[in-house]
Amino acid sequence: MFALRNTVSNIFQKRAFSASASQATxxxxxxxxxxxxxxxxxxxxxxxxxxxxALYDIRGAPGVAADISHINTDSKVAGYNPTPEGIRDALTGAEIVVIPAGVPRKPGMTRDDLFNTNASIVRDLAKACAEHCPEAKLLIISNPVNSTVPIVSEVFKAAGKYDPKKLFGVTTLDIVRASRFISQVKSTDPAAEVVPVVGGHSGVTIVPILSQTSHPDISGEARDALVNRIQFGGDEVVKAKDGAGSATLSMAFAGARFADSLLKAAEGQEVVECTFVESPLYAKEGVDFFASKVTLGKEGVKEIHPVGQINEYETELLKACLNDLKKNIQKGRDFVKSN
Structure with missing residues (x-):
């Protein structure tokens, strides 16, 4: 579960990783x-x-690449400028593409406030991916994920390149927060806490399933406060940074962890992560993207797991989630149709 943390700690135990330890990716x-x-x-x-x-951005990517290329691990790093040739070279041959591009959330902004700017950015990057690396697995971090993932799907459909098994909305930060926050309530080791979080990746669409954890006894005001903190943990960071940014470091950790899980799956391991994907679970209710436990395989999505048994309180949370999520998904689709 926390293999990425082990990866980071191993760097202090070994001067460099062996290039033969993994296939070329x-x-x-x-x-x-x-x-x-x-x-x-x-x-x-x-x-x-x-x-x-391969690092790409509208400015600064070559500098970031030069900086981290000095780290004594055996991977090749290259930075690319924002030209047609630059994004082509960055994407050609990529097996995984992670997209955190977009403007950050500021105090008073909801994820929906980010929509117009980030939707355009994600749309254009999705077009480039469909052209230069249509077989790659795409990890969407750019908010609002509930809408940006459907945007990418529509772009790929228009290009005739869509494979739902290879498109992921990264909701791992919700999992990371939930395990940390519940450990603070119960004074336990966060690494030992497993908290399924289903639904989407904003506000009430984030549904932590506390009844399926080791602490189903959490109830009343303590439960309400914990659920609210998991759902709106991003606001806590935005407020603390006082206009200087949003949850960037914890999101980077979560994105790297999910990428690591996909890399493990590509090598033949079966890994289960909660992630926002095209899903049949609530398609009859008009919600055809949904985050739940997903077994990852070499081709991407291997198996989508149902939410499982939940209590009455979580049933109400799920109802509120589905109501908002349906609107968020449609908003992404409508953007592509109009633009």
């Missing part, structure tokens, strides 16, 4: 010079499963 980061992109790129440089790291 190219990972591209689009938005690599941003608040999420820089620490994410650093963490990917520490991952011995990455042999070729």
């Amino acid at each position: 190219k990972v591209a980061v689009l938005g690599a010079a941003g608040g999420i992109g820089q620490p994410l790129s650093l963490l990917l440089k520490l991952n011995n499963k990455v042999s070729d790291l």
Whole structure:
């Protein structure tokens, strides 16, 4: 579960990773010079499963690449400028593309406030991916994920290149927060806490399933406060940074962890992560993208797991989630149709 943390700690135990420890794998980061992109790129440089790291942004990517290329792991790093040739070269041959590009959330902004700017950015990057690396697995971090993932799907459908098994909305930060926050309530080791978080990746669409944890006894005001903190943990960071940014470092960790899980799956391991994908679970309710436990395989999505048994309180949370999520998904689709 926390293999990425082990990856980071191993860097202090070994001077460099062996190039033979993993097959050659190219990972591209689009938005690599941003608040999420820089620490994410650093963490990917520490991952011995990455042999070729391609960094792209509208400015600064070559500088970020030069900086982290000095780290003594055996992966190749290159930075690319915002030209047609630059994004082509960054994406060609990539097996995984991580997209954190976009503007950060500021105090008073909701994820929906980010929509118009980030939707255009994601649309254009998706077009480039469909052209230059249509077989790559795409990891969407750019908010609002509930809408940007459907945007990417529509772009790929229009290009005749869509494979739902290879498109992921990264909701791993919700999992990371939930395990940390519940450990603070119960005074336990966060690494030992497993908290399924389903639904989407904003506000009430984030549904932590506390009844399926080791602490189903959490109830009343303590439960309400914990759920609210998991759902709106991003606001806590935005407020604390006082206008200087949003949850960039924790999001970078979460993105790197999910990328690591996909890299493990590509090598034949079966890994289960909660992630926002095209899903049949609530398609009858008009919600055809949904985050739940997903078994990852070599081709991407191997198996989508149902939410499972939930209590009455969580049933109400799920109802509120589905209502908002349906609107968020449609908003992404409508954007592509209009633009």
